[in-house]
Amino acid sequence: MNAPLRQSPPAPVIAIVGATGAVGIALLESLERRQFRVGELRLLASARSAGRRVPFRHALVPVEELTENSFDGVDIAFFSAGAGISREYAPLAVAAGAQVIDNSSAFRMSDDVPLVVPEANGASLQDAPRIIANPNCIAAILTTALAPIHQRWSITRLNLSTYQAASGGGAAMMEELRAGTSASLAGEDFTPKVLPHSYAFNIFSHNSDIDPETGYNGEELKVIAETRRILSQPALPISVTCIRVPILRAHGIALSVRFDAHITAEQIRGALQDAPGIRVVDDWAANHFPMPSEASGEEDVLVGRIREDLGDPSGRTITMFIVGDQLLKGAAQNAVQIAEVLIKTHTLRESTASA
Amino acid sequence: MNAPLRQSPPAPVIAIVGATGAVGIALLESLERRQFRVGELRLLASARSAGRRVPFRHALVPVEELTENSFDGVDIAFFSAGAGISREYAPLAVAAGAQVIDNSSAFRMSDDVPLVVPEANGASLQDAPRIIANPNCIAAILTTALAPIHQRWSITRLNLSTYQAASGGGAAMMEELRAGTSASLAGEDFTPKVLPHSYAFNIFSHNSDIDPETGYNGEELKVIAETRRILSQPALPISVTCIRVPILRAHGIALSVRFDAHITAEQIRGALQDAPGIRVVDDWAANHFPMPSEASGEEDVLVGRIREDLGDPSGRTITMFIVGDQLLKGAAQNAVQIAEVLIKTHTLRESTASA
The missing domain is CATH 3.30.360.10 (Dihydrodipicolinate Reductase; domain 2)
Structure with missing residues (x-):
């Protein structure tokens, strides 16, 4: 009861690539309903969707255009804008120091990228991979x-x-x-x-x-x-x-x-x-x-x-x-669960989570 | 070219039990599109549906109430009003001299009733059974x-x-x-x-x-x-x-x-x-x-x-x-195909078909 309070790490900066798609919207829903701690939320999409405002926790968050510089300061980047976008931008997000959780098929069969369903093989997250693949819905x-x-x-x-x-x-x-x-x-x-x-x-x-x-x-x-x-x-x-x-x-x-x-x-x-x-x-x-x-x-x-x-x-x-x-266990929720495991096991890289 | 004309047998008298149901209507469609020869058409249903008129070949045929006497003079009786009605009335139709083709599950597993899909086991019609079962749709x-x-x-x-x-x-x-x-x-x-x-x-x-x-x-x-x-x-x-x-x-x-x-x-x-x-x-x-x-x-x-x-x-x-x-191959059309085989192979009992 009187144990000293342990200081929580700062809430991570989250980016969502493909924020206006069906999975992007479900990601926001999952972050909200699972009470995921979000320091800053960066919604990224094509130029066509930039400028729109998307509701998240009683606020309207503006959608920004995805660019090479979108990932500065980001801790966790969720990608859900198709394999082409993931192949091009996920390496840039990693280079900027982010942990990538990718909902596309781009990296699912790469040997150095774990393909994770926390209930089935969550242990594969222990190696702190820079990119984690979220599986096909089925x-x-x-x-x-x-x-x-x-x-x-x-x-x-x-x-x-x-x-x-x-x-x-x-x-x-x-x-x-x-x-x-x-x-x-x-x-x-x-x-x-x-x-x-x-x-x-x-x-x-x-x-x-x-x-x-x-x-x-x-x-x-x-x-x-x-x-x-x-x-x-x-x-x-x-x-x-x-x-x-x-x-x-x-x-x-x-x-x-x-x-x-x-x-x-x-x-x-x-x-x-x-x-x-x-x-x-x-x-x-x-x-x-x-x-x-x-x-x-x-x-x-x-x-x-x-x-x-x-x-x-x-x-x-x-x-x-x-x-x-x-949209939930078949996509967004599983991705959020992966992020939860990373945070819970302190696998989220110190350099970014504590930045 | 000059071969003598062979006299066609008279077109059979057809009864449809459950004429106003989904399969009953599909039976009429199948008889029509397959140009099945129909001498007389007797549409039978519950008292609730009696009096309605149903279109068949540019005519409106009145629906009669199903009774014990509905099968007098009928050559082929199609049943599609559920297993209970079939169990009660099919034996009466047989006793009246009709050939029964039953779309319900009532007789499908009876040893003395063939269960027939003409493409698969049409040969089982050779024994001229009085009741023939039409299978489950799947x-x-x-x-x-x-x-x-x-x-x-x-x-x-x-x-x-x-x-x-x-x-x-x-x-x-x-x-x-x-x-x-x-x-x-x-x-x-x-x-x-x-x-x-x-x-x-x-x-x-x-x-x-x-x-x-x-x-x-x-x-x-x-x-x-x-x-x-x-x-x-x-x-x-x-x-x-x-x-x-x-x-x-x-x-x-x-x-x-x-x-x-x-x-x-x-x-x-x-x-x-x-x-x-x-x-x-x-x-x-x-x-x-x-x-x-x-x-x-x-x-x-x-x-x-x-x-x-x-x-x-x-x-x-x-x-x-x-x-x-x-409604077609899964029910009505298969039943009509069974009737076609009976007529083509002269299996339809002489006493009735030539009555």
Whole structure:
């Protein structure tokens, strides 16, 4: 009770690159709701968005144009403006002394950049890397749900199909879903701009390029490569089909997990029940399971339909259904959680955090 | 050219039980577009719908109340008013001399009732059964796509996740999706009546009861049992998760098929390319694959994303994405196709067809 007060380090200077995009806005929401200490907030975007004012903690923060000099004095720079911007500006931010947490795919497969979901592999932050990669949204949500399972049992195969929201395609795709659906209900013509086809009451294979070698699309190959990296299982066989569905901001995943030995649904449910970042929603009697309507705006990943897979007579496979907010755990919140770990473990480099 | 004219048998008398439901209306559409010869059309429904007039081939046909005497003189009776009505009235229709094609689940697992998808197991109609069961929508669409594969290679396992439309829940669920979405876009309150939660921009585990033994829902257990029966593989391991998505009348299926030996995507594509009832939509360069917007109102089942499964290093698994119209191939059209086979093979019992 009478212990001497320990002096808090100064609150870090935070920069957000891509502050006006869907993930940028979710980053501000996550910093706010998680009561992240922010010394100064620097919102960076293209010249087109500069001058706009964005609300944060009862203030309106002006958006500045991103330039080479944007990172002077910055402690933590969140990047969410696409891989091209990250490749160009992240090294400049590092040179200016900032710690970079990058939401793009630019560095996710670089050996010297950890790819981090704190619940799954937060320990990889101990080496105080200058750049940390934030995973693809499906990989982040999937590995959050798998973390407590992976820590106890040996996973030998994953088979998943995704139900992905418009938010993964950015604010413009969300607006196209709303506007196209509104036109469809009114019986009016609508010309899509973001997609080559209608999104209203429609589902479609993920709109990333198909790899001509494998026939898998870019999203599916990211899910495979990043999930393997986060789980430290570089050869884990993963079957994945990525489909977009007409929902706004939460992704669903139908998942089968195979193990190296017999396992029960009860064991898996027990492991998930009290795990960090997970809420089990699995009410068989009421037919109440994870839904985007309940996962949207929620920090936890919802997991349910946990059952022994009837397709594996050897009893080694468990099937489940997962839903997580694409903009929160699938992007912004995970990035903020990475920053929290850096601060909590004093990994944020002294030279900048105490500047 | 001068061959003697063979006299056509008289056009059969057709009854439709549940004529005002979503499938009943699709039955009329299918009879019309497939130019099915109809001698007389008897539309049957509950007392509530009796007296309504339904359009068929430029005429308005009055709906009659279903009674014990509704089947006098009927050659073919299509049932689509739920399992309870089928159990009660199908035996009466048979006793009156009609051939019953039942769209409900009432007789699908009865040993003496064939469960038929003409492309997959049409030969089972040769025994002239009095009642023929029309499969669950997912089982029908799935086995149509699997038929040409199953005929050439040995399938050892299926793993599928579904993207099911509102139409499977009937016209009321379709209307609830439209009305709820409209209210959501307008920012208005909406109280769902068909479902216990919102359907607008939402996905949810299929709304059939969960089996407390297995944790699988009724829809999933139907898919497993009926697919095994149609393919004549009573022990085929099948993993399935059934999810409803906010689309109106076409179901999607993300599918992995395992074989007993190495196989290539090219072999599977070749088998599907010219198969009846299937249209391959698999344009990797244009990222054009099966979508409900193109499958709705279409008789063919669309198949694409055909690729070797990266989750099976043994090279024995192929992954694909399938979309079919739930009301057509998933219900009404398949029933009409069964009737066509009966007539074409002269299996329709003489006593009635020539009455």
